[in-house]
Amino acid sequence: MSNAVLSLDQVSKAYRVRQGLFGRKLPLHALQDIAFSLQKGEVVGLVGESGCGKSTLAKILLGLLNPSKGTVSMYGQPIADMPLRERASRVQPIFQDPYSSLNPRKTVAQIVGLPLNLLGIKSADRNRQVTDMLDLVGLPQRAAGSFPSQLSGGQRQRVAIARALIARPEILICDEPTSALDVSVQSQILNLLQDLRDELNLTLLLISHNLAVVRHMSDRVVVMYLGRIVEEAETQALFDSPQHPYTHALLDTVLRPVPGQGLPYLDIQGEFPNPIRPPSGCAFHPRCKLAMDRCKSERPVLSASDGHRSACFLHDVN
Amino acid sequence: MQPATGLENDLPEPALLSPGQVLWQRARHHSGFLLGGTGLALIIILAIAAPLIAPYGPSEQDLLQRLKPPMWADGGSAIHILGTDQLGRDYFSRLLYGARLSLIIGLSAMLISGIIGSTLGIVAGYFGGRIDLAITFLITSRLSMPVVLIALAVAAVFGSSLETVILILGFLLWDGFAVVARSSTIQIRDTEYLLAARALGMPLWRLILTELLPNIKDALIVVATLEMAHAILLESALSFLGLGVQPPLPSWGLMIAEGKDYLLFEPWLIMIPGTALFMLVMSINLLGDGLRDISAPEGRS
Numbered sequence: 001m002s003n004a005v006l007s008l009d010q011v012s013k014a015y016r017v018r019q020g021l022f023g024r025k026l027p028l029h030a031l032q033d034i035a036f037s038l039q040k041g042e043v044v045g046l047v048g049e050s051g052c053g054k055s056t057l058a059k060i061l062l063g064l065l066n067p068s069k070g071t072v073s074m075y076g077q078p079i080a081d082m083p084l085r086e087r088a089s090r091v092q093p094i095f096q097d098p099y100s101s102l103n104p105r106k107t108v109a110q111i112v113g114l115p116l117n118l119l120g121i122k123s124a125d126r127n128r129q130v131t132d133m134l135d136l137v138g139l140p141q142r143a144a145g146s147f148p149s150q151l152s153g154g155q156r157q158r159v160a161i162a163r164a165l166i167a168r169p170e171i172l173i174c175d176e177p178t179s180a181l182d183v184s185v186q187s188q189i190l191n192l193l194q195d196l197r198d199e200l201n202l203t204l205l206l207i208s209h210n211l212a213v214v215r216h217m218s219d220r221v222v223v224m225y226l227g228r229i230v231e232e233a234e235t236q237a238l239f240d241s242p243q244h245p246y247t248h249a250l251l252d253t254v255l256r257p258v259p260g261q262g263l264p265y266l267d268i269q270g271e272f273p274n275p276i277r278p279p280s281g282c283a284f285h286p287r288c289k290l291a292m293d294r295c296k297s298e299r300p301v302l303s304a305s306d307g308h309r310s311a312c313f314l315h316d317v318n
Numbered sequence: 319m320q321p322a323t324g325l326e327n328d329l330p331e332p333a334l335l336s337p338g339q340v341l342w343q344r345a346r347h348h349s350g351f352l353l354g355g356t357g358l359a360l361i362i363i364l365a366i367a368a369p370l371i372a373p374y375g376p377s378e379q380d381l382l383q384r385l386k387p388p389m390w391a392d393g394g395s396a397i398h399i400l401g402t403d404q405l406g407r408d409y410f411s412r413l414l415y416g417a418r419l420s421l422i423i424g425l426s427a428m429l430i431s432g433i434i435g436s437t438l439g440i441v442a443g444y445f446g447g448r449i450d451l452a453i454t455f456l457i458t459s460r461l462s463m464p465v466v467l468i469a470l471a472v473a474a475v476f477g478s479s480l481e482t483v484i485l486i487l488g489f490l491l492w493d494g495f496a497v498v499a500r501s502s503t504i505q506i507r508d509t510e511y512l513l514a515a516r517a518l519g520m521p522l523w524r525l526i527l528t529e530l531l532p533n534i535k536d537a538l539i540v541v542a543t544l545e546m547a548h549a550i551l552l553e554s555a556l557s558f559l560g561l562g563v564q565p566p567l568p569s570w571g572l573m574i575a576e577g578k579d580y581l582l583f584e585p586w587l588i589m590i591p592g593t594a595l596f597m598l599v600m601s602i603n604l605l606g607d608g609l610r611d612i613s614a615p616e617g618r619s
Contacts, residue, residue, distance in 0.1 A: 088519030101510035105532040
């Protein structure tokens with residue numbers, strides 16, 4: 001995997017959570033043995049329900065959290081060894097909520113220019129680059145002097161994108177970049193991201209609940225459940241022939257534009273398990289209608305057949 | 319590079335104001351803020367211009383002109399507008415120089431306690447965990463101390479002068495700053511703009527100074543006004559009890575103390591510095607309340 005811009009090797013993250021006031025501290029495994037890689041110029045979608053560890057993963061990739069185990073490397077070099085500034089100039093985030101991701105006390109020009117400011121670039125040079133960047137993300141020049149409170153949600157997200165891109169990073173980690181926006185604005189932001197990816201040859205990790213967004217944007221999709229990857233495949237293959245029952249259920253939740261069809265019937269039971277006391281064997285077995293006896297005692301490993309990886313005994317190649 | 323297409327490019331600009339403009343709009347219509355601000359500004363101007371306005375020096379004695387009443391009372395004259403004290407010193411001049419003293423003590427004590435309290439509060443709020451526990455314990459210990467008693471005891475031990483009064487008050491009044499800084503920091507600690515700054519590799523001290531502090535400063539300024547008024551009152555109390563500023567400095571508290579022997583016959587000796595003290599503290603408190611309403615109108619109580 002020499003071509004991988006970013007690769008994760010058996011990354012795990014555990015928090016210690018106290019149960020009750022005087023209870024013991026128990027480990028909460030937010031991420032377990034996550035391994036995948038991003039190739040140059042690729043868009044990888046990451047899906048899974050709330051609490052499955054998507055945002056923890058994003059923070060680890062940004063260097064905001066250290067993994068408990070495993071390494072994240074960029075072109076084979078572990079990012080833990082990289083100076084803060086260098087890592088920051090290569091991986092940048094776009095957050096979910098543009099209403100809280102911009103400092104309300106700063107003007108757009110200050111917010112967008114901040115990364116350059118930190119790199120020690122002179123103010124004349126900085127202003128020129130900020131101007132270019134606002135142009136690139138489709139904001140009018142007069143936005144430069146305004147404060148975030150004077151902008152709409154879509155415009156704020158454009159500012160956040162401009163801030164993320166101004167130091168020319170290679171990788172963007174987009175954590176639900178459109179879920180806080182109006183539906184009409186969502187597509188504009190997604191198209192903007194796609195255009196920018198083509199122009200700047202960016203690599204994108206797109207974390208999202210919205211399967212339509214993931215399908216539209218991604219080349220490859222990773223599905224997570226309770227801190228583990230359960231399936232990974234090319235977008236087309238995953239949406240056409242999902243292998244893991246969880247992916248199946250996830251795809252079934254998408255509303256189809258068929259009149260009179262009503263809400264989709266879900267082949268999934270129960271609730272998301274307590275991550276402090278995960279189910280034995282396959283973590284999904286209590287909710288899976290295809291569960292076998294083996295699923296309760298043994299945990300399936302992620303195994304691949306022509307690039308389609310899944311962790312389920314139904315598709316175990318062995 | 320081609321500009322990306324955007325349909326919502328029309329800024330809804332004219333109606334929306336920048337944060338600074340919004341504050342100014344609210345300030346203009348807040349009568350308490352305007353009244354307090356004007357009062358405080360007036361006192362500050364008088365204090366700064368004291369050498370120009372005051373007809374006499376603050377400790378200039380004229381023993382032939384002792385205990386003259388103010389000009390509007392029987393026997394008063396325009397030579398001493400507010401009369402003279404028991405040593406024949408011009409009361410108006412002393413009042414003006416006393417304003418300087420009160421403001422200097424209030425401001426310095428507020429600055430010292432502000433720096434101590436904000437630092438502790440931000441550190442506790444930002445790092446949380448054991449550090450927060452330790453600092454919260456410190457705040458609780460401080461809150462359980464009787465301020466006046468401790469100030470008296472320390473002043474009695476170390477002797478009293480202008481500097482010691484400032485230091486004592488500065489080291490005693492930081493609790494309000496710490497509590498407010500801590501809770502405001504906890505509120506915005508996990509916001510995404512701080513995460514974004516961290517993801518840019520911003521050094522911690524810079525993050526706190528340029529990203530965090532500007533967003534909690536309104537709350538701290540409100541505390542600062544309250545603590546300044548508090549410090550001025552405490553200084554007067556200490557001086558009144560003889561453990562604060564020492565004579566012949568014209569502290570308002572000292573003027574009240576010196577006038578108390580003449581309470582029944584020359585009541586203006588107490589009423590004049592008392593009124594001045596009341597107006598200064600009232601102005602500062604009105605200003606503080608106004609600032610709170612203006613900066614956080616949704617949290618008004």
